[in-house]
Amino acid sequence: MTSELNLEDAAFITRPLSQGLGAVGVGVCELDGEGRVEWLSHHAAKLFGTTVEAAVGQSLTELMAHAERSALPLRLVHPGPRLAFVVEDLDRGGVLAQLKLNHAAVEAAANSIVIADSDGLIQYVNPAFCLMTGYSKAEAVGRHTRLLKSGHQDREFYEVLWATLLSGATWHGTLINRRKDGSTYTEESTITPIMSSGHPTHFIAVKRDVTEQRRLEAAALRSERLGVVGELAVSVAHDLANVLAPVVSTVSFLKDEDTTALERAEAITDLEDGARRATAMVRQLVDFARGGIGLRAAIQTTRLTRTYAEQLRRAMPKRVTFEVLVKDDLPVLVADSLQLYQVLLNLCVNAADAMPTGGVLVLAASVLERDGATFVEFTVSDTGTGIEPRVLPHVFEPFYTTKEPGQGTGLGLPTVKRVAEAHGGSVTVKSTLGQGSTFSVCFPAGP
Numbered sequence: 001m002t003s004e005l006n007l008e009d010a011a012f013i014t015r016p017l018s019q020g021l022g023a024v025g026v027g028v029c030e031l032d033g034e035g036r037v038e039w040l041s042h043h044a045a046k047l048f049g050t051t052v053e054a055a056v057g058q059s060l061t062e063l064m065a066h067a068e069r070s071a072l073p074l075r076l077v078h079p080g081p082r083l084a085f086v087v088e089d090l091d092r093g094g095v096l097a098q099l100k101l102n103h104a105a106v107e108a109a110a111n112s113i114v115i116a117d118s119d120g121l122i123q124y125v126n127p128a129f130c131l132m133t134g135y136s137k138a139e140a141v142g143r144h145t146r147l148l149k150s151g152h153q154d155r156e157f158y159e160v161l162w163a164t165l166l167s168g169a170t171w172h173g174t175l176i177n178r179r180k181d182g183s184t185y186t187e188e189s190t191i192t193p194i195m196s197s198g199h200p201t202h203f204i205a206v207k208r209d210v211t212e213q214r215r216l217e218a219a220a221l222r223s224e225r226l227g228v229v230g231e232l233a234v235s236v237a238h239d240l241a242n243v244l245a246p247v248v249s250t251v252s253f254l255k256d257e258d259t260t261a262l263e264r265a266e267a268i269t270d271l272e273d274g275a276r277r278a279t280a281m282v283r284q285l286v287d288f289a290r291g292g293i294g295l296r297a298a299i300q301t302t303r304l305t306r307t308y309a310e311q312l313r314r315a316m317p318k319r320v321t322f323e324v325l326v327k328d329d330l331p332v333l334v335a336d337s338l339q340l341y342q343v344l345l346n347l348c349v350n351a352a353d354a355m356p357t358g359g360v361l362v363l364a365a366s367v368l369e370r371d372g373a374t375f376v377e378f379t380v381s382d383t384g385t386g387i388e389p390r391v392l393p394h395v396f397e398p399f400y401t402t403k404e405p406g407q408g409t410g411l412g413l414p415t416v417k418r419v420a421e422a423h424g425g426s427v428t429v430k431s432t433l434g435q436g437s438t439f440s441v442c443f444p445a446g447p
Helices: 015-022 042-048 060-069 092-108 127-133 155-166 211-231 233-255 261-290 301-315 337-353 412-422
Strands: 026-031 037-040 074-077 083-088 112-117 122-125 171-178 184-196 199-209 297-299 320-326 333-335 359-370 373-382 426-432 436-444
Touching: 015 026, 026 042, 037 042, 042 060, 042 083, 060 074, 112 127, 127 199, 155 171, 155 184, 155 199, 155 297, 184 211, 233 261, 297 337, 301 320, 301 337, 301 359, 333 337, 337 359, 337 373, 337 412, 337 436, 359 436, 412 426, 412 436
Parallel strands: 320 359
Antiparallel strands: 026 037, 026 083, 074 083, 112 122, 112 199, 171 184, 184 199, 297 333, 359 373, 373 436, 426 436
């Protein structure tokens, strides 16, 4: 209120009104022609740290200097030749200056920053947001955050996102959004709720356009994979030849009229087995070369893992005792369910192969808290031969395998590693020679 006053003469302010201004924190001083105090309100004297009697006759400059020496935070508002207002400077410690600096930093930030209210209506955007999306501040403020929705994320994705925020947790993830001109872009986003009395009042999102970065990474990764595939094509061809050779001989055997019905049945079984292994080799090689991230959606982790476990149980050889330990109420995962099955299948097949004379295979799923984040940890343990120390550092390298020729391409574990890392997770292994191995794969919970 006082900052809008611009009074040049004391006649405009009566002394009763001056005392009334004290009730709202404003002190009034009447000055003579030399700038000395002729009269001041009680609130002005209080702000100066003195009394009315002691202040009368002193210059306004002296009173302000005394206040500064006494560390009294005061500020003059529109001082005039006959009248001056004094107020308490609430910007103690330079709070306002710091706020101005913070605002300037947000405005100059390279990352897009958006503040929305609890209903998702945009309250603030910085210039980087405008540059990234093509929307001006006037076009964005007041509109819902779905302004950027591209349709690339399904309803379940947003349900998980909002459930995370409404619980008071910070959401980290990647979205494909749409600019004003209709083009899409990929952004990494961190959204933090501002909570009050257990409920969010605002959401602050810090976003980074990673479209070009992801394109270059995908191109580099694809080039690397294709280079590895080219270099080791001879090795793969050798494995396929070893698989297909028995197939060819079996066909010749079936043509022999002297073979019995039992021999024919056994030969057909061998033929099917060889064809399946050859097909699996080719499919795994193609999948590894493509390196796609798959189609991701929110999945009910407990239910899906138990379903997969039953499918895997039926695929295990009879010599293996298959145990399942899946915790109830595992967090939701946003993942490619087929790739998750591929991970568990590869680990379980390797575990079974490590127990040629039989043993126990345990598939488990539980919650893991690490570095302030929540993960779902899948572990596959066996009581097999274990992995030699010299081999252990190489198990995730493409085409590295200790299996007999024709029994594998060495792409199973590299595929597990690729899928885990593409989902923001990781894979580790512990092994003791002669006692068995445990592989652990972690997927971040939520988006």
